[in-house]
Amino acid sequence: MQKNRLLLTFISLFGLISSAFIDGSFPVALPEEGYQIDTVAENLRVPWQIVFLPDKSILFTEREGRVRIIRNNKLVTKPIFNLNDVVLRNKSGALGLCLHPSFSKNKQIYLASNYLSDNRMKLRIVRYELIKDTLLNPLVILKDIPANQNHTGCRLVFGPDKKLYITTGDADQPMLAQDLKAYNGKILRVNDDGGIPTDNPFVKNDTARKEIWSFGHRNPQGIAFQPVTGLLYESEHGPTGGDEINLIKKGGNYGWPGIHHDDKRDGMESPLVQYTPSIGPSEILFYNGVQFPQLTGKLLVACLRGEAILNLSLVNNKITDQLVMIKNKYGRIRSLVTGPDGYIYFSTSMNDPGEGHPRDGHDDMILRMRPSGTSVLESQKLSQTKTQAKQAQHTTAGIFQQLCASCHGNKLQGTPTAKGFINSKFLYGSDKKSIVASITNGITDKGMPAWNGAINTEDISKLADFILKKSKKKQ
Template sequence: MKTLKWFIAVCFIAVTLSAFVAGKKARISIAIADTTGFKVDTLAHDLVVPWQLVFLPDNSLLFTERNGKLRIFRNGKLVDRPAFVIPDIPQRNKTGLLGLVLHPDFIHNRLVYMANDYWQGTKMRLQIVRYEFRNDTLIKPLVIRDNIHANQNHTGCRLVFGPDKKLYITTGDADEAILAQDLKALNGKILRFNDDGTIPADNPFINNDTARKEIWTYGHRNPQGLVFQPGTNTLFESEHGPTGGDEINIIKKGMNYGWPIIHHQLTKEGMLTPLAEFTPSIGPSEAMFYKGDRFPQLKGKLLVACMRGEGILILTLNSDKIVGQEIIFKEKFGRIRSLITGPDGYIYMSTTNVDPAEGKPRPGDDLILRLRPSGTENTLFSSQKI
């Protein structure tokens, strides 16, 4: 297909990025893929770190900005007035309004979940709150979990619902590495809840009096991508490592992923090593499996938004092994934070260049962008207020 010739004509140029792929016991280069088959549309600009993008059933795009605003993009334009604002939100290096997810039955119950930092006296804390989305705003807040230790970095905060309709939440170590191994702390973990904030009876530490029962896995440094693979329901995670050592992991119930005891290619009995480890750092953020029809060569591939790597990493999987990897739009748009397939099958992403200290804003930053095959019509699907 001519519109997808970029994927066939991969430009195998040596690059500084490389990855250690488990099972291959070798470090392999990440090829830079030709993107001439892509057309890029700028949908919104002059934003402040659009952290998470989600689509509503009416095809509107709902997204968080790190400065505390929940925004709506509808019918081809950004709605001027924010849908919701969290006042006095802490904005340090990476704190503020972060993860966002819709309930699996949103069309009937209108439930939305958001993660944000807040002040508890002079201390920074993290909370996850459930709201109802009515008349383009949020009402009836219900705290799912609060008082999670927070710092200006390593916040995690990707929220996803699994095929089991349970809520999965990533948390970073809040710059206190040892918390990731502390089963009495919620930091450096993947947490799992029922949709009302109660704890599922089949969580791995439910009968352990020395552990927090919300914990699904532990030993994480700063996990910012979390996605279930269609068909297999395997849970994949992307995670920031120290001085390189960024990871792609397969998440297994109750397991220890090692931080800070092991990282990079270190191993230790009872701890899991990553499916892939990237040095130098790529700064992996949101991960997704492409499920649309516009880019058939991407079907079933794992796409990872890269911040320090400034591009979209495309991983080809064979069962639980990575057998191919390319990166697209390398250093084209800067740091990429959120990545999602739209109802139209196109790919939507947000930049995160307003982030201190690594971010270097360009004119118009931050952006929401749409990727479509070259030669397709430049139209946006219509939507109506719900």
């Protein structure tokens, strides 16, 4: 294995730090850990993105379609804006939010959300002006991006070049990630008014979307520019494990669905690190505050499934050290930002159907990490040895749901993106050997990934039996 590719294991990531509960109440960090956690706001519904206004107020989206504000450390009860046409299915809704680099002068903000058009879910990015706590003068930057209840992206970040970078998921249609005519599975780059920058990599390609900066992504939910170098890093959800941290190159192909996990292929970029089992990486940031000098320049990663913050050290564009903080204390972590005070602010995401389970009385929350007055910030070093790898235990039905159901349907009835297998109508062979071959090797030209890097041969055999049995049942 190359030195710049590190396999993080179930044991090393998920077994290091236990939760600290005081008398069964809301978990709090202990003073000797080097930090303490303040509750900034609670009883929220998936605060998806946090940004700070020049007056240090906090603006944030709730996935149910609200834009809200925290002023003078107090949550304003009434939302400043409601997306009346937002569509809520599983993990869709109001998503990314960012300020224009010249916000102090022009008051412009950018908001991503899901909506319905011709009964199909879409994603759009709209620019507004924030005037007297109201969003006015909408300008559509990009719209009609195919979306789904999963794999929508969508993080918004302005780069040091003052261009807007937008992440999009594959919308549960893997083939779209490789399709340069589609917006999906991409990082897009546009001018602040939605125009096309003349130096985009495909601007002279008449068969490609000219907004594309990189492609071959599955579900990227974090992007951040490294100070000084200006390099762009990205976090991405893998298919079942195989979560990635990538260094993004102009025009780069990041492989999905052709490669994933430890696969390699000429002309495709491999991740700096992949995580199996999944940690669910969400927003990322390079810490540049003054409160935690030991974190200066570190790449911090919010983890949903991992329920932690990862602290990654980078040297010469390679990850050299990995630490984990606040493991299993506050639940799934969605947004992660540095405040103007140098403290670290993060949001929980426990109201996530199928994965998050709200806890009574507190979820969801926006929290603040600040020093406790001690000299040590608690973190634990992660093992980087592959010999400790231990595959997470899944039922065959669970593997089917993760790998197959989004395209072929929960009952193999088919979906708009892929055919069903009712009554054993298989295009590539209906015997077990053929089905095993299809699962193992994939049918990548049709958008089906090869799953041999995600699950072992025993699980592939069980999955083939499961599909055969399910396809022969009377529907």
